Amino acid sequence: MRVLMILPALTEATSPLFRPIKYSLFPPLGLATLAGYLPGDDEVRIVDEHVERFDPALADLPDLVVIQVYITSARRSYELADWYRARGVFVALGGLHVTSLPDEAAAHADSVFCGPGEDTWPAFLADLRQGTTAKRYTSKQRTLAGLPPIRRDLIKRHRYLVPNSIVVSRGCPHHCDFCYKDAFFEGGKSFYTQAVDDALAEIDRLPGRHLYFLDDHLFGNARFATELFEGMRGAGRVWQAAGTVDSILRPGLLERAVDAGLRSLFVGFETINAGNLAEQRKRQNVGRDYGQVVRRLRDAGVMVNASFVFGMDSDGPDVFDRTVDWAVRQGIETATFHIMTPYPGTGLFRRIEAEGRIVHRDWELYDTRHVVHEPRGMTARQLEDGYWRAYKDFYRWSNLWRGASAKPRPGDRLRHLAYAGGWKKFERVWDVLIRSGQVLHALPLLETALSSFGTRSPGGTMRGDLLEGAVDDRRGAGDRDHGRGRRAELAAGRRRGAGVEPHG
Numbered sequence: 385m386r387v388l389m390i391l392p393a394l395t396e397a398t399s400p401l402f403r404p405i406k407y408s409l410f411p412p413l414g415l416a417t418l419a420g421y422l423p424g425d426d427e428v429r430i431v432d433e434h435v436e437r438f439d440p441a442l443a444d445l446p447d448l449v450v451i452q453v454y455i456t457s458a459r460r461s462y463e464l465a466d467w468y469r470a471r472g473v474f475v476a477l478g479g480l481h482v483t484s485l486p487d488e489a490a491a492h493a494d495s496v497f498c499g500p501g502e503d504t505w506p507a508f509l510a511d512l513r514q515g516t517t518a519k520r521y522t523s524k525q526r527t528l529a530g531l532p533p534i535r536r537d538l539i540k541r542h543r544y545l546v547p548n549s550i551v552v553s554r555g556c557p558h559h560c561d562f563c564y565k566d567a568f569f570e571g572g573k574s575f576y577t578q579a580v581d582d583a584l585a586e587i588d589r590l591p592g593r594h595l596y597f598l599d600d601h602l603f604g605n606a607r608f609a610t611e612l613f614e615g616m617r618g619a620g621r622v623w624q625a626a627g628t629v630d631s632i633l634r635p636g637l638l639e640r641a642v643d644a645g646l647r648s649l650f651v652g653f654e655t656i657n658a659g660n661l662a663e664q665r666k667r668q669n670v671g672r673d674y675g676q677v678v679r680r681l682r683d684a685g686v687m688v689n690a691s692f693v694f695g696m697d698s699d700g701p702d703v704f705d706r707t708v709d710w711a712v713r714q715g716i717e718t719a720t721f722h723i724m725t726p727y728p729g730t731g732l733f734r735r736i737e738a739e740g741r742i743v744h745r746d747w748e749l750y751d752t753r754h755v756v757h758e759p760r761g762m763t764a765r766q767l768e769d770g771y772w773r774a775y776k777d778f779y780r781w782s783n784l785w786r787g788a789s790a791k792p793r794p795g796d797r798l799r800h801l802a803y804a805g806g807w808k809k810f811e812r813v814w815d816v817l818i819r820s821g822q823v824l825h826a827l828p829l830l831e832t833a834l835s836s837f838g839t840r841s842p843g844g845t846m847r848g849d850l851l852e853g854a855v856d857d858r859r860g861a862g863d864r865d866h867g868r869g870r871r872a873e874l875a876a877g878r879r880r881g882a883g884v885e886p887h888g
């Protein structure tokens with residue numbers, strides 16, 4: 385069977401004028417995961433429109449087309465689906481947006497898939513071979529046990545800055561109102577992990593040093609995370625991930641992560657207005673000292689990528705300046721800002737819709753950069769302008785200097801400037817690298833920046849400059865065998881409890 389898997393892009397990512405680096409970061413891991421279930425004699429191709437041009441008319445017609453649909457790329461996904469169906473090709477649509485609005489998607493598909501695909505996809509493949517496919521498949525059995533190896537060979541590695549993205553869990557133990565998570569995992573477990581051994585085996589398969597864990601909350605199951613980090617210790621990896629504020633404050637886990645190579649963490653602070661947290665059911669953030677979170681990460685040598693959402697009901701027009709000022713004063717290296725966006729299927733969407741505050745359903749604009757609801761504490765114009773101003777202000781050189789000067793040592797300050805400036809001040813350089821298909825060549829730069837963080841002296845205090853970082857790296861390489869020894873040891877002790885059952 386000839387199978388074509390497509391990750392369509394939203395318009396901005398295919399712009400001939402300028403493509404932000406964020407679209408060339410990660411390969412289509414979901415599709416490569418599904419490809420792992422196809423038998424070896426199937427002919428499989430993955431197309432990622434974020435990094436390559438695709439015209440269906442210029443390619444041979446496959447037997448099966450699989451499309452992963454995000455809200456912002458729904459229009460393009462349906463356009464491609466309709467094109468193939470008009471030519472008699474079987475079209476399967478799945479992913480987050482299909483799960484939120486299966487009826488909308490079903491108008492463009494032969495089969496739609498709700499939720500994660502690890503159970504429904506192999507069931508569908510069996511049906512397809514027997515000619516008995518259903519219109520809709522809904523995931524119920526949630527497990528990552530026995531996952532076939534991800535078909536990373538189908539990924540065009542050189543087109544991504546971070547080809548080594550990985551997920552070792554699905555979902556998250558929390559239930560924030562604005563998050564897609566509860567809608568996507570409805571009808572089954574909403575947080576579960578791989579067996580630690582399987583996760584370590586997947587990590588071992590990845591070449592080079594750098595990893596990016598795309599898990600919603602890598603620290604969500606403390607037992608799993610502890611064993612994972614123990615298993616990774618000494619392997620010389622440097623990695624980035626996402627975690628919640630409560631997990632950072634939990635004693636012990638962060639330190640273990642740093643020992644295993646954690647160098648930068650995406651943290652969902654979301655808002656500096658306490659009223660918003662309760663409204664969004666972001667209970668794990670309520671009453672937490674955000675300053676302490678940043679200090680803990682800084683002391684552990686972990687860079688912070690702070691995420692903030694503007695436009696919640698307690699936000700007034702002053703929220704932008706206050707948030708930027710707070711983040712700069714804390715010495716946060718990078719920040720991501722979003723306009724609050726009610727995604728269909730979420731509790732937030734239901735509430736805002738019931739209040740008659742959804743302005744339109746043009747899904748392409750549900751990209752967290754456009755206002756799609758009527759805000760309470762300001763006008764839509766104020767919200768959109770404030771959002772763009774926040775980005776400009778945070779990444780202004782004067783604020784980068786101010787942020788850097790929150791660091792105690794000259795080496796740390798320099799690193800702050802190089803890393804934060806590198807992302808935002810050289811977007812045009814990234815664009816050239818993307819267009820020439822050479823973005824992977826920049827990975828050593830990222831690895832160097834990351835590996836110079838997080839180095840600890842034997843006494844446990846953090847060491848500062850790049851030279852010391854390099855010395856520490858050499859020691860890390862020497863420790864590699866030690867790490868493997870530990871992994872083998874752990875694996876032996878763990879097999880009994882393999883498949884650590886998550887809570888949630």
Ligand code: B12
Nearest residue numbers: 411412414452454455456457478479480497500501751752
């Ligand atoms: C990496 C990532 C990106 C990357 C690239 C995406 C990629 N290459 O896949 C980049 C940086 C480009 C990105 C951009 C954006 N992202 Co993003 N991103 C993610 C992230 C962190 C991980 C995705 C991932 O790899 N997951 C792991 C794989 C294994 O899971 P999966 O992709 O979901 O695939 C599984 C299932 O969905 C299912 N499946 C998927 N397709 C199909 C098809 C069939 C036929 C079947 C059977 C099954 C199936 O099976 C797979 C295996 O279980 C998610 C959060 C998350 N945890 O998923 C957010 C997330 C997907 N992003 C989100 C958003 C909002 C955006 C942006 C709009 C943000 C912005 N302001 O720009 C943009 C635009 C995205 C677009 N292209 O349209 C939201 C999506 C909300 C929604 N309802 O669609 C998420 C969920 C984050 C969040 N918590 O809100 N993102």
Ligand code: SF4
Nearest residue numbers: 556558559560563600
């Ligand atoms: S902590 Fe993050 S991933 Fe978990 S429910 Fe809240 S927003 Fe979603």
